[in-house]
Amino acid sequence: PLEPVGGAVPLDSPFYVERSTDVEFMRALRSNESILLVKGPRQIGKTSLLGRGAKTAQDLGWRIVRTDFQKLSAAQLGSDDGFYRLLAATLARQLGFRYDFASEWLDVFGANLNLDNFILALIEASDEPLVWLMDEADRLFGNPVASDFFGLVRSWHNSRTMEPSGPWSRFTVVIGYATEAHLFIQDLNQSPFNVGRQLPLPPFNHAQIADLNARYGSPLRSETDIAHLEELVGGQPFLTRRALDVLARGTMSFAEMLEYADEDEGPFGDHLKRILISVSQMPSVVEALRHSLAASGIRDTEGYHRLLAAGVIRPVRNGPAVFSCQLYRRYLGVRLAD
Structure with a gap:
């Protein structure tokens, strides 16, 4: 059966297309690498890949926590301490972790050390690795909290390097983002963006479009039509799926799609x-x-x-x-x- 197109692709979807980045991402995740940087424009599949990473980590018996920065308001990003407290509270809730904020989160330590102490306590609460999946990290760029927060993430990587068998070796951070970090991070040497494993998500290639067409029941009847769709949408995953979904539903013919593709009320208007x-x-x-x-x-x-x-x-x-x-x-x- 067909399914709605948009947002994260369900884990059991027959329409999810695995790319070379998927393989590299899963290999790095299973190796418990320190920082994984999943980069690509909107609607390219970052959230879907992160979801599959979460499932892989769960299947391994690891602990996972997730943060979608798009859900946070501007007010919540206004100060380090408020932002860090919010992060800590949401992570603790996800894991059912009891943390005495009244006695452990102390003003004398400052925001960075308080969050650092909290994450360390979270790691040490179990021998199983901990994976923190951060989606829509661009939301932080340009906000007052960005430099300190990403500097802290970098420090966790450094701690792991300094003590390879220590608790930080069980901690992986996965960051999904789209924008070039150097536009907003003053010193990349104080951020995770030049030490993590770069995992750019590419558009679909011709073979992947042809494979997806087959999964939709081959509404594109010829190699020529597949090539024309590739030229029209450039293998962009959302646009490719939207096109094949519209054709599979019989909403319009491919000739009509090619003609009306760039209309505001056309199949790609939104x-x-x-x-x-x-x-x-x-x-x-x-x-x-x-x-x-x-x-x-x-x-x-x-x-x-x-x-x-x-x-x-x-x-x-x-x-x-x-x-x-x-x-x-x-x-x-x-x-x-x-």
Whole structure:
């Protein structure tokens, strides 16, 4: 049976496509590596991969905790101590861990040491490894808490390096994010982003699109049609699944999809409108897009990196960045050409 397209792909879904990053991620997780950095634009599959990582860790008998930073309000990110207390309380609740905050969380230690002591207590509460899955970490970028928090994560990695057989060797942090960290982290040497294992999530390739088409009952009848869909959506996972789902339901023909793909009320309208709103909020992003539309190349600017994070453009070796797919060029070209 077909299933709704959007959000994390269910663990038992027949439509989940495993990529090379999945294999590398699971290998690193099973090896209990220190920091795993799952990077990719929105709707590329980060949350789905993190969910499968959680299932793998659970199957191994390990303890897992999760934090989705997108759920936190701006007020909750306003101070280190309040933010750290919130994190500690949510992690303790997830594990049923009793921690005497009144006697252990002391002002004299300061926010960083208090959270550090708490995480150490959490690790030492069991001999089983502990995995902390952090999703939507971009939510912290630009907030006052970011530098200190990511510096603390880096310190846990350093503690593990200094004492390979100590308790920190049983602790793994998985971070899902989209934006280039160097835009917001003043000193990358005081962050996890230049020591963790980099795990970029790529778009689907031709073989994976063909495989997914078969799982949907082959609504695309020829290799030519599969190639046309790949050109249209560039293998972007959400767009690929949305296209095949629409075709499998018989909502429209493939010829109609190709014609109406870039319409606001078309099969990809919600996704495209969200991207337009996102990129239109910053003049530097709009300028970078116009450079790309004019095929004049995009300089290494904040706008350029935000477009990469959104998945709108992709870098080309020894050449200017290009649109990730025909659909983005068609849709944004009309609306941002002036």
